[in-house]
Amino acid sequence: MPFCETAHFGRIEYDAVSRLSFSEGLPAFESERRFVLVQRPEQHPMVFLQSVVTPGLCFPALPVHVVEPSYTPFLSDHDLKLLGFTGQPVNGADALFLALIALHEDDPTANLLAPIVVNLSTRAAAQCVDSEMRYSHRCSLLPRLEAAS
Amino acid sequence: MMVMRRREGEKILIGNDITIHIERIGRNKVKIAIDAPRELSIIAEEMKRVREENLAAATVDVALLHSKIFSQSS
Numbered sequence: 001m002p003f004c005e006t007a008h009f010g011r012i013e014y015d016a017v018s019r020l021s022f023s024e025g026l027p028a029f030e031s032e033r034r035f036v037l038v039q040r041p042e043q044h045p046m047v048f049l050q051s052v053v054t055p056g057l058c059f060p061a062l063p064v065h066v067v068e069p070s071y072t073p074f075l076s077d078h079d080l081k082l083l084g085f086t087g088q089p090v091n092g093a094d095a096l097f098l099a100l101i102a103l104h105e106d107d108p109t110a111n112l113l114a115p116i117v118v119n120l121s122t123r124a125a126a127q128c129v130d131s132e133m134r135y136s137h138r139c140s141l142l143p144r145l146e147a148a149s
Numbered sequence: 150m151m152v153m154r155r156r157e158g159e160k161i162l163i164g165n166d167i168t169i170h171i172e173r174i175g176r177n178k179v180k181i182a183i184d185a186p187r188e189l190s191i192i193a194e195e196m197k198r199v200r201e202e203n204l205a206a207a208t209v210d211v212a213l214l215h216s217k218i219f220s221q222s223s
Contacts, residue, residue: 101209108214
């Protein structure tokens, strides 16, 4: 089984078919093409997008529906082609949508403007800017978490 | 800020080296061709925000984030 070293989780083993392929990398990390998703029960529903090449590169993320239950995907023609979709994918059925999480002034925010989109049948992945620009790159998480608790 | 009205097919010149060509105007989108020196970075504004957010996400203190998220939801 392939494995990689990580700064947060130590050495992790992963199933080769579950490895995500970002053919264009991510903005600011264009050379990073291969990632795995790390899930830990104690941090559910948070997931971590971990580079298999760079141990210290790990993005915390949440499924977009956790952040915005009414989220509906709208990918550009470029991104549809890049990910191998013939029409708009359905979140949770043929695609997984994850929002990367950052901290600003210690407040967690989610990037819904440009979610990570994974084709669940091919594991092709990309960070796709919403082509209608409907969401913010810094959606505050705290009001949403309070409403959910 | 300078504001100019241009029709489809018209151009704007910035200095001697930069040409902005309004190629096509759709219902709510405009296609623009930019001719500029290679050393100038040209990106859509939202891509700058995405880059900055990615850099911030990559350097998150995971323990702090965990405490922020889970102290709220518990």
